[in-house]
Amino acid sequence: xxxxxxxxxxxxxxxxxxxxxxxxxxxxxxxxxxxxxxxxxxxxxxxxxxxxxxxxxxxxxxxxxxxxxxxxxxxxxxxxxxxxxxxxxxxxxxxxxxxxxxxxxxxxxxxxxxxxxxxxxxxxxxxxxxxxxxxxxxxxxxxxxxxxxxxxxxxxxxxxxxxxxxxx
Amino acid sequence: xxxxxxxxxxxxxxxxxxxxxxxxxxxxxxxxxxxxxxxxxxxxxxxxxxxxxxxxxxxxxxxxxxxxxxxxxxxxxxxxxxxxxxxxxxxxxxxxxxxxxxxxxxxxxxxxxxxxxxxxxxxxxxxxxxxxxxxxxxxxxxxxxxxxxxxxxxxxxxxxxxxxxxxxxxxxxxxxxxxxxxxxxxxxxxxxxxxxxxxxxxxxxxxxxxxxxxxxxxxxxxxxxxxxxxxxxxxxxxxxxxxxxxxxxxxxxxxxxxxxxxxxxxxxxxxxxxxxxxxxxxxxxxxxxxxxxxxxxxxxxxxxxxxxxxxxxxxxxxxxxxxxxxxxxxxxxxxxxxxxxxxxxxxxxxxxxxxxxxxxxxxxxxxxxxxxxxxxxxxxxxxxxxxxxxxxxxxxxxxxxxxx
Numbered sequence: 001x002x003x004x005x006x007x008x009x010x011x012x013x014x015x016x017x018x019x020x021x022x023x024x025x026x027x028x029x030x031x032x033x034x035x036x037x038x039x040x041x042x043x044x045x046x047x048x049x050x051x052x053x054x055x056x057x058x059x060x061x062x063x064x065x066x067x068x069x070x071x072x073x074x075x076x077x078x079x080x081x082x083x084x085x086x087x088x089x090x091x092x093x094x095x096x097x098x099x100x101x102x103x104x105x106x107x108x109x110x111x112x113x114x115x116x117x118x119x120x121x122x123x124x125x126x127x128x129x130x131x132x133x134x135x136x137x138x139x140x141x142x143x144x145x146x147x148x149x150x151x152x153x154x155x156x157x158x159x160x161x162x163x164x165x166x167x168x
Numbered sequence: 169x170x171x172x173x174x175x176x177x178x179x180x181x182x183x184x185x186x187x188x189x190x191x192x193x194x195x196x197x198x199x200x201x202x203x204x205x206x207x208x209x210x211x212x213x214x215x216x217x218x219x220x221x222x223x224x225x226x227x228x229x230x231x232x233x234x235x236x237x238x239x240x241x242x243x244x245x246x247x248x249x250x251x252x253x254x255x256x257x258x259x260x261x262x263x264x265x266x267x268x269x270x271x272x273x274x275x276x277x278x279x280x281x282x283x284x285x286x287x288x289x290x291x292x293x294x295x296x297x298x299x300x301x302x303x304x305x306x307x308x309x310x311x312x313x314x315x316x317x318x319x320x321x322x323x324x325x326x327x328x329x330x331x332x333x334x335x336x337x338x339x340x341x342x343x344x345x346x347x348x349x350x351x352x353x354x355x356x357x358x359x360x361x362x363x364x365x366x367x368x369x370x371x372x373x374x375x376x377x378x379x380x381x382x383x384x385x386x387x388x389x390x391x392x393x394x395x396x397x398x399x400x401x402x403x404x405x406x407x408x409x410x411x412x413x414x415x416x417x418x419x420x421x422x423x424x425x426x427x428x429x430x431x432x433x434x435x436x437x438x439x440x441x442x443x444x445x446x447x448x449x450x451x452x453x454x455x456x457x458x459x460x461x462x463x464x465x466x467x468x469x470x471x472x473x474x475x476x477x478x479x480x481x482x483x484x485x486x487x488x489x490x491x492x493x494x495x496x497x498x499x500x501x502x503x504x505x506x507x508x509x510x511x512x513x514x515x516x517x518x519x520x521x522x523x524x525x526x527x528x529x530x531x532x533x534x535x536x537x538x539x540x541x542x543x544x545x546x547x548x549x550x551x552x553x554x555x556x557x558x559x560x561x562x563x564x565x566x567x568x569x570x571x572x
Binding site for chain 2: 027028030032056057058059060062064065077079083086088090109110111113114115118122135136137138139146147151152153
C-alpha cells in the first residue's frame, strides 16, 4: 500500500469532492478543508468507506462561533484520523446563526452522539436526526448557549471594580 | 425556544408492567469514584438498560480559557484528569509551543518524559488498585498508595505542588531537576518494582479476582473504534494505537518501549494492559534518567519564558519581559493547532484557535473519558450490578475530565 502523505490526501480529496471543497490549507501540518453542511455527511461517509484513505476514526468535534462573519456565524469542526495511515484531517462547515441545523453523524460514528450533544449544549447547533439531542453538561433549565461570543466571561472595562485594588 | 430536557425520568408505564426496578446509581455513590449518575433499569440483578447523566462538576474550562492568557490555562488543565495532571500540563505547553514555533531543548523534553511517565504510573496505579477495592481486595490498594505518595513527593520536589501541579512553562520546565529530585526518582525506580511485583502477584493469577473480571464488559475492536476509544481501553480491545508511538512528541522516539495489547477488551484485559504499561513506563523513566542530556532546561523564548527573578531586578530587558508576561500583554500568532498526547486514559487533544490576540479564540479539549464513557450503557447491559461497578472502575473514568 502506498503511503498517504498530505499532498496525496489533498489530491485525492480534490478528485473526489472537487467542487464541494474550498479553502484547502495545511496549518501546522494538518490538512484542513471547508465544505458545506449539505455535503458533510456524504463526505464523511465516503472518507469512511474509501478503501485507501480509511478515515474511520472521529477524533473530536467541536463548535465555533464567529459573530462577525455575517451569514456564516456558527461552525462545526470535525477532526478525523486515518489510523491505518496515521494521517489526520480537519473538516469545517459554517452556516448562519439563525438556521443552525446540521445533519447528524451518529449513524456513522457512535462517538458523535455525545460530541453533538456537547456542541448543541454550548452553541445551540441542532443536529438533525440525532437520537437524543438534549443538554449534556449544563443544567437543563439553562436557556442560553453559553459558549457563544455574546456571553463575555468578565468585562475587563467594567467600572464598578476599583482599579487600584486590581492593578488594572 | 423550548428547553432541552436532560434524562431525569425514564420510568414508563411499560417498565411497571415489566416489573423492572429503577436503580439510581449515583450521583454520589461510594462505588462510582466521582460524581456521575446512572439510572439503571434492573430485572432482578440483571441490568436491562442504563442512562448516564454527567456534568455534575462542569466548570466551563473551555469558556474560561477564552479569557485567560496562555500561561493561565495550565491550572485549568490540572483539574481535568487530576490523577495525572503533569501529562495535561505538558500537553498544553506542547500545544502552545507548536503554535509559537518554539523548539524545546532535549533536556527539558527528557524531564517532561520523566514526569509524564511518573504521572502515567500514578494514574494506572489508582485505577488498578481501585479496581481491586471494588472486587473486595483492599490490601493491594494500600500497598501501592505508598508508592503513589512517593510519586507525589517527586512532583513536589520538581514543582512544589502535589495534585494540581501546574508544572512546566512555555519552552521547557520552570526549574531544573534538583539533586534531591534525581535521588527521589532513582529511589523510586529502585523500590517500586518490588512493591508492584507484589501487587501483581496478588491479582494477576488470583482465581477470585479473575472470576470477577474475566469476560466482564468486553468490547470489540470495531465498537471501541466506533466509540472513539483511545488509550488502555482501546489497546485492551486489541488495537495498538498509542500517540507516543504514532505521533511521537517530546522525544518519545528516543526510547525503547513496547505497547501492550489485549485480545478481548474485557475488564481483565484492561487491568493487565495497565499493569504492563506501568512496567513500560518504568523502562522509559530508566532510559531517560540514564541518558539525561546536559544543557538548558528551557528554550530561549524570552517573550514567553519568565526570566529568573534576580535578573528582573538587574536587567532592563528581563524586567520588561517579566512585566509583559505577567500582565499577559504578549500576542500569540494567529493560527490553529491540534496537538495530542497520550494521557493516562487515552488521547488527550488540544484544539487551539488563535486569532492573534493574547488569549485563545477557541480552545477545545479532547477529553478521552468524555468520549469513551458514552459506551458505558452498551457495556453494562446484560451484566449484573456488581459487574457494572467493576466495569466503571476498569474504564478509568475521571469525573474532572469527563465534565471539564
